[in-house]
Amino acid sequence: MMAFGLALIGMTGAHADFPEDDIEVIIPYAAGGGFDSYVRGVLPYMQKYLPNDVNLIPRNMPGAGGRKGATAIFRARPDGYTIGAFNLPGLMLPEILGERVAYNLSEVTWLGRLSEDQYLLVAAGSSGVTSVADLRALGRPIKFTATGAGSSAHAASVIAARMLGLDARVITGYEGSQAYILAVVRGDGDVALGASNSIGSYAATGDLRVIASLERSSSYPDAQTPAELGIPDLSELALQRMLGAPPNLDPEARTVLIEALANALADEELIRWSESIGLPFAPLSAEEAAANVTNQRALYEQFKDFL
Structure with a gap:
């Protein structure tokens, strides 16, 4: 600034x-x-x-x-x-x-x-997933949740999955960011990409775990960044x-x-x-x-x- x-x-x-x-x-x-x-x-x-x-x-x-x-x-x-x-x-x-x-x-x-607003990649706190490597190790398609096809959240999910080398399925049709974030909390999906204002309260209670942040965040110091993942272009999804x-x-x-x-x-x-x-x-x-x-x-x- x-x-x-x-x-x-x-x-x-x-x-x-x-x-x-x-x-x-x-x-x-x-x-x-x-x-x-x-x-x-x-x-x-x-x-x-x-x-x-x-x-x-x-x-x-x-x-x-x-x-x-x-x-x-x-x-x-x-x-x-x-x-x-x-x-x-x-x-x-x-x-x-x-x-x-x-x-x-x-x-x-x-x-x-x-x-x-940089996206955060989140998983359910109870899932045991703490990193992108954990997602890759699941050995099955990873379920992302998002709003409808053609939306920013859907596009970002598709692109992020491919850049991260994940075999992914994007579940669409949720009405707004709160709905698809809650779907991960419930276990309907494995992960989601969302802005910090949609995720903060769930991360604070432990219902969600932030496993990657598209920029370094003091709020989530353990979350991997695009640079640490070796994919700096991920930050362009903002x-x-x-x-x-x-x-x-x-x-x-x-x-x-x-x-x-x-x-x-x-x-x-x-x-x-x-x-x-x-x-x-x-x-x-x-x-x-x-x-x-x-x-x-x-x-x-x-x-x-x-x-």
């Missing part, structure tokens, strides 16, 4: 023609969820660092798993007055699977990343929240918005707020975010025939 902040350059002290009016920020999910909280949390600070006195106005636009909002952002005029949030790989998977969508993520003007704008964004608007977001994410007051409510940011610059999208797409494309 400090290195990110030190790299910033500011233009907020000088007059700029942009913005001259309020900016609409499309949130492609309903109000009240984690995605909504992240975006609404950063907007007052981003507004603080704009060179002119205008408002950033959030607008929730749920529908079609986020595609409705993503399409609205993509089709907006590239003048900087409509930007929005993107959920990856959720919005990437329809493109990779050949579904018809009205946006192209490779053409989005990326402004930066807000946060990421769930990410990005801010982006339409293709071919006006150059002045792009500069102003990128700098406002970067300065906001380095603001100590925002950092304290995010940590106090358990929603830590994991910022990437515009260039880093664009590269990250490219890398994540490459990984999912590699396994698209199995999804």
Whole structure:
């Protein structure tokens, strides 16, 4: 976070023609969820660092798993007055699977990343499984639980199983992360991939054991990481929240918005707020975010025939 902040350059002290009016920020999910909280949390600070006195106005636009909002952002005029949030790989998977969508993520003007949630691989606490090696030693297909085919959880499970060299069967159809995580607790499945906010309470009681974490976690120091497993690309499966704008964004608007977001994410007051409510940011610059999208797409494309 400090290195990110030190790299910033500011233009907020000088007059700029942009913005001259309020900016609409499309949130492609309903109000009240984690995605909504992240975006609404950063907007007052981003507004603080704009060179002119205008408002950033959030607008929730749920529908079609986020595609409705993503399409609205993509089709907006590239003048900087409509930007929005993107959920990856959720919005990437329809493109990779050949579904018809009205946006192209490779053409989005990326402004930066807000946060990421790295998956945890969990087994039932009573299962005796404490490592990936234990899973391999079972000598039978490993049952993963997940939401429906085409979902982020399903895709991540398929890819992780293949990268880990596991003969796996993914049981789908669970309604949401809590449902498929509970299925592992009950013994309906052997393992599941889930974000820490879905797993923490079960790990604390011993109902679940975290056997691998796609990044080093102080909460689960014994969990194996991708580097320790010899598969560093596993970390590309992360769930990410990005801010982006339409293709071919006006150059002045792009500069102003990128700098406002970067300065906001380095603001100590925002950092304290995010940590106090358990929603830590994991910022990437515009260039880093664009590269990250490219890398994540490459990984999912590699396994698209199995999804």
